[in-house]
Amino acid sequence: MREDREVMDRAGLVIAPPLATFIEERALPGTGLDPAAFWSGVAALFARFAPENRALLAERDRLRAAIDGWHRANTFDPAAYHAFLTDIGYLVAEPAPFAIDPGRVDAEIATMAGPQLVVPILNARFLLNAANARWGSLYDALYGTDALPGTPATGGYDAARGAQVIAWAKAFLDEAVPLASGRWADWTGGDPVLADPAQRVGRAGDTLLFRHHGLHIELVIDRAHPIGATDPAGIADVRLESALTTICDLEDSIAAVDADDKVVAYANWLGLMQGDLTASFAKSGATRTRTLAPDRTYTAPDDSPLTLPGRSLLFVRNVGHLMTTPAVRLPDGSDAPEGILDAIVTSLIARHDRGRNSRTGSIYIVKPKMHGPAEAAFADRLFDAVEDLLALPRHTIKLGLMDEERRTSANLAACIHAVRHRLVFINTGFLDRTGDELHTSMHAGAMIPKAEMKTSTWIAAYENRNVQIGLACGMSGKAQIGKGMWAAPDRMADMLDQKIGHPQTGANTAWVPSPTAATLHATHYHRVDVFARQRARSAETPAPLADLLTLPVAEAGRNWQADAVRAELDNNAQGILGYVVRWVDQGIGCSKVPDIHDIGLMEDRATLRISSQHIANWLLHGVASPADVDAAFARMATKVDVQNADDPLYRPMHGNEASSLAWQAARALVFEGVDQPNGYTEPLLHRFRAARKAADAQ
Numbered sequence: 242m243r244e245d246r247e248v249m250d251r252a253g254l255v256i257a258p259p260l261a262t263f264i265e266e267r268a269l270p271g272t273g274l275d276p277a278a279f280w281s282g283v284a285a286l287f288a289r290f291a292p293e294n295r296a297l298l299a300e301r302d303r304l305r306a307a308i309d310g311w312h313r314a315n316t317f318d319p320a321a322y323h324a325f326l327t328d329i330g331y332l333v334a335e336p337a338p339f340a341i342d343p344g345r346v347d348a349e350i351a352t353m354a355g356p357q358l359v360v361p362i363l364n365a366r367f368l369l370n371a372a373n374a375r376w377g378s379l380y381d382a383l384y385g386t387d388a389l390p391g392t393p394a395t396g397g398y399d400a401a402r403g404a405q406v407i408a409w410a411k412a413f414l415d416e417a418v419p420l421a422s423g424r425w426a427d428w429t430g431g432d433p434v435l436a437d438p439a440q441r442v443g444r445a446g447d448t449l450l451f452r453h454h455g456l457h458i459e460l461v462i463d464r465a466h467p468i469g470a471t472d473p474a475g476i477a478d479v480r481l482e483s484a485l486t487t488i489c490d491l492e493d494s495i496a497a498v499d500a501d502d503k504v505v506a507y508a509n510w511l512g513l514m515q516g517d518l519t520a521s522f523a524k525s526g527a528t529r530t531r532t533l534a535p536d537r538t539y540t541a542p543d544d545s546p547l548t549l550p551g552r553s554l555l556f557v558r559n560v561g562h563l564m565t566t567p568a569v570r571l572p573d574g575s576d577a578p579e580g581i582l583d584a585i586v587t588s589l590i591a592r593h594d595r596g597r598n599s600r601t602g603s604i605y606i607v608k609p610k611m612h613g614p615a616e617a618a619f620a621d622r623l624f625d626a627v628e629d630l631l632a633l634p635r636h637t638i639k640l641g642l643m644d645e646e647r648r649t650s651a652n653l654a655a656c657i658h659a660v661r662h663r664l665v666f667i668n669t670g671f672l673d674r675t676g677d678e679l680h681t682s683m684h685a686g687a688m689i690p691k692a693e694m695k696t697s698t699w700i701a702a703y704e705n706r707n708v709q710i711g712l713a714c715g716m717s718g719k720a721q722i723g724k725g726m727w728a729a730p731d732r733m734a735d736m737l738d739q740k741i742g743h744p745q746t747g748a749n750t751a752w753v754p755s756p757t758a759a760t761l762h763a764t765h766y767h768r769v770d771v772f773a774r775q776r777a778r779s780a781e782t783p784a785p786l787a788d789l790l791t792l793p794v795a796e797a798g799r800n801w802q803a804d805a806v807r808a809e810l811d812n813n814a815q816g817i818l819g820y821v822v823r824w825v826d827q828g829i830g831c832s833k834v835p836d837i838h839d840i841g842l843m844e845d846r847a848t849l850r851i852s853s854q855h856i857a858n859w860l861l862h863g864v865a866s867p868a869d870v871d872a873a874f875a876r877m878a879t880k881v882d883v884q885n886a887d888d889p890l891y892r893p894m895h896g897n898e899a900s901s902l903a904w905q906a907a908r909a910l911v912f913e914g915v916d917q918p919n920g921y922t923e924p925l926l927h928r929f930r931a932a933r934k935a936a937d938a939q
């Protein structure tokens with residue numbers, strides 16, 4: 242795209258016009274920063290960090306080649322393998338005991354426990370919904386999902402379903418805010434007497450505000466409301482404080498391949514920081530405009546005013562160290578490292594916050610896909626330099642560390658140490674982590690099927706060590722120890738059943754895919770006292786490193802049944818095609834893709850990394866032949882075409898293989914999968930998406 246466009250020279254950098262215009266006309270004004278000084282500072286920053294960034298990527302390649310070579314030459318032996326990893330610098334020395342020291346951090350991160358929502362930043366409508374997901378209706382979340390058995394009848398309010406919802410919600414109140422005597426189901430109104438009167442912390446009109454485990458609950462009393470009118474106590478809803486924090490994602494859930502895409506993302510982040518983001522859209526036959534929710538006001542029991550945040554505390558997830566962007570060209574003519582650009586621009590934009598988001602004046606950046614402590618230290622120094630560029634006090638920019646690459650998990654304490662002055666979370670991104678597990682040991686042998694991966698030794702050790710090491714580094718009360726995504730957005734009953742496991746491990750947050758999921762997951766933090774769990778677990782020792790380094794390779798001589806192999810290939814090919822076709826053809830970076838059983842699963846680049854690496858591994862080790870894989874792709878292309886038949890923008894793949902860039906991208910991800918850097922999907926996705934955009938522009 243860039244070649245066809247006018248370009249702008251700024252301090253020796255070639256900046257794509259939409260980005261230069263956005264920065265000069267929207268991001269810089271109001272910050273007090275001088276544009277000329279800003280650009281020369283940006284140029285200096287790229288000059289300093291781009292070579293180091295490249296060197297870190299070269300180090301990834303060196304280690305990868307060494308590990309591949311070792312597996313080709315050796316039969317696996319745990320002790321020899323451990324010694325080899327130490328020898329090549331993959332494993333580094335543990336730091337002496339220390340405690341993180343991130344300075345002023347908002348309570349939502351440091352001292353509260355609750356859900357963390359993730360939202361693709363390119364979608365303003367979703368973004369606003371996410372920011373406003375601090376509060377959610379428990380009645381709505383239960384009524385409209387499979388959280389309760391059965392489905393509501395169509396054509397108006399289903400009173401029987403409503404009764405189920407109300408019974409569930411009142412039983413929940415019995416646990417979270419029990420009455421001094423009796424049950425909430427029997428309460429008929431008036432002034433409720435709580436078993437612990439201190440739980441009642443305010444009211445707004447007739448609505449009562451309670452607090453439990455640091456989270457607020459609104460009991461909405463409104464006898465004029467259709468639901469309240471039928472309730473003996475006039476209860477119209479139970480509203481829960483839900484997504485305490487939200488990650489606005491510039492990374493794996495979006496498709497941003499050029500300056501135009503990046504500017505949409507940055508502009509949405511600016512709208513959030515300035516508080517004026519809006520989105521208008523048609524829903525149920527009417528045009529709606531969505532804005533950011535205001536704070537909520539109450540009267541405390543002592544009649545003083547009480548204000549609570551109406552919005553989730555926002556993080557922004559930058560991209561990792563791998564990709565470059567055509568939005569900025571360096572003096573040597575190369576595209577600039579995209580992670581450096583994100584660090585600069587998202588921090589610049591966050592200077593507009595002025596307490597609307599962070600009440601402590603912090604900027605919260607999630608840094609994904611870092612491999613080991615040297616890369617974490619690089620991010621730390623980069624953030625120092627960005628603070629200097631933007632005249633921000635040292636360590637204003639806080640860092641959320643994704644523990645999602647094997648070299649980071651294996652050296653977690655050293656990674657935390659490298660960013661200890663700004664660390665505000667570690668999170669087990671188990672999806673990328675699984676992709677890296679597959680890729681790192683690609684040449685060790687054929688991997689077990691994906692379903693078996695969930696119960697393998699390495700993953701249990703990974704989840705355990707993340708919490709234990711986080712606690713040992715003094716994170717409790719200062720930062721989040723986080724758990725991964727619930728990737729089945731429509732399966733809320735299963736989520737209610739299983740995701741309580743996250744707070745039970747001592748994690749004070751875990752990822753959810755939607756506001757509804759946030760409200761339902763919030764109930765888990767009422768059921769589990771996370772900080773008590775952290776205290777209890779502090780005495781435990783982490784699972785051994787040897788367990789973490791246990792390879793998920795199938796046993797020698799495994800009898801690969803043809804129908805099981807075919808089912809695994811179909812499952813992976815379906816997910817790949819269903820996701821990639823929307824990414825490449827329509828620029829949709831996160832989709833609910835129906836699986837082979839037509840259950841919608843959240844697919845993003847991390848799930849794509851797993852599926853593509855898994856097939857690539859089976860191809861490499863002869864579990865499947867190229868013909869088997871192509872047959873699976875052909876079968877699944879037809880299925881995906883049918884599943885998307887109602888989408889007017891959809892381009893069918895079956896019958897159009899020669900012209901379908903999506904089809905070609907999907908095949909390349911698998912057939913060239915062994916050679917993709919660390920098994921990442923973004924280089925190929927970007928290439929094919931850019932080609933699609935170029936073709937569409939003609």
Ligand SMILES: CC(=O)SCCNC(=O)CCNC(=O)[C@H](O)C(C)(C)COP(=O)(O)OP(=O)(O)OC[C@H]1O[C@@H](n2cnc3c(N)ncnc32)[C@H](O)[C@@H]1OP(=O)(O)O
Nearest residue numbers: 359360367370371493494672726754755831832833843847
């Ligand atoms: C491995 C990783 O990196 S995981 C992190 C990356 N993944 C993500 O960010 C996933 C975030 N989730 C999503 O993008 C979406 O939920 C999807 C794509 C999975 C499903 O989207 P859809 O099929 O459109 O969802 P669905 O039809 O069930 O619900 C749409 C409604 O829920 C809202 N919604 C759904 N997900 C979100 C979200 N993450 N944030 C805010 N609102 C959301 C929408 O705004 C919409 O409501 P509206 O009509 O009032 O605007």
Ligand SMILES: O=CC(=O)O
Nearest residue numbers: 670671672673847
């Ligand atoms: O980013 C999250 C993951 O699981 O990967």
Ligand SMILES: [Mg+2]
Nearest residue numbers: 645670673847
């Ligand atoms: Mg990830």
